[in-house]
Amino acid sequence: MASTKPIPDLRPARLNALGAFAASIAHEVKQPLAAVALNAQACMKWLEQDPPQLDRARAALGVVLQASVAAASMVRSLDGMARQAAPERGPVIVDDMLRDVLQLLRAELRQQRVTLTEALSLDLYQLNADRVQLMQVIMNLVLNAIEAMRDVHDRPRAVQLRSAQLDGTLRISIADSGPGIPPALTERVYEPLFSTKPGGTGMGLAICRDIIQAHGGQLWSEAAQPQGTVFHLSFKEYTLWTPSRS
Template identity: 35%
Template sequence: MSNRRRDTRIRIEAELAATKAELERANRALALNALAGAIAHELSQPLTAVALNGLAALRHLGGGGCEVAALRESLQHIVSDADRARGIIANFRASAAGLAARLETVDIADVVVEALGILDGELRGAAILVDNRVAAGLPPVTGDRLRLRQLFLNLVTNAVQALSGVLDRPRRLTISAEARDGRLVVGVCDNGPGLDPAVASRIFEAGISGRPDGLGLGLFLCRTIVQDHGGEIAVAAQSRETLFHVALPVPASGA
């Protein structure tokens, strides 16, 4: 091989190595951005709840006569929301450390009740009529309970935000579930404005938001959670209705 050809090959190899290193750096930066976004997204609700309950506790203290029962309730909320934030961080740490998700037998009816309980303040604040039709006795699924709860927290939070603009009719949120063909299909439906056509076909992608202050991560995280559980998520919307369907596989013994 001539000296010139060898030099050219060495130069091309060096350029290729540099490009590869650059791509790896960009990939790592993207992964870190996605992780930071996911942590910010999941922690913002419990932290907001802690701050609101802290303010409520201070109000109870400052009201002259201290309302002990109300104060205790606010403090209990603070402890459980802080605990929830700790659980979220522990989950992220475990997955960053490469530990497999903790799989449990999960009753979706319980998870839905938990998510609605956590968002009770937001739902009441927006005067949303909640119709939880998820019956007891449905077959359980196998999964990571905290992540499944996060899935419903994200869907219900979106519904609350969508319904906040509804002024001409009662605001409704309906959650239902049924076992069908070896899967548990859960529907989360609101009578908000339907989907913004500008984002409708891409709402499960990261960074796609129809709200000025949205990160566009909630549904991306929902889809990741559902897919990690071997399931599927879909949306159907029309004016005055948005319906999300989550289908999760039911283990053979529970079908």
């Protein structure tokens, strides 16, 4: 009599995968949607002025449109990642991409009373990359920095965003003045579904590292001085951008 083996129940694994994907969508989409809400409120405020501040309202509506497009693009990007589709690569001027992300986050930075310092020096450097995915990573890291400083009241809440060419690589760094990451958790924060934040999905940094590694880059963190954490992204493959002459 032939022995029979029990058929493994694949439902828990499928449910875990579905839960992870749902958490990914929730984590990514809520960021541009927050920009939509904050800038829509700002637009209403400018329109209610007497006389209406039309230029400011128009600028806020521009961010609403940009954030809406970003949300839709991020959903498509996550869907592609779930299907293990290759990134949609194209030339991405590094500092232009960084400024687009900051435009979506200005209102959040003001609302959380966070001072932003920019030191961008990669205007003439470009990556062959998926622009939407890189924006996802930078947005995640800046929002994580803001979140890390929510309970900071004894010093300024500050985020520093830097881009530079160092030792033959392009590097982007995001630093905060929060409490920092305990050394024992430095690598664990990249594990899917692991989070140090109450109510966190534990998907942000896991997605970030997957995206950067898929682009041939590296993502890591270290302690900032005198307080906080700094996340670094580095890319070895890049080209110089030459402005076209009309």
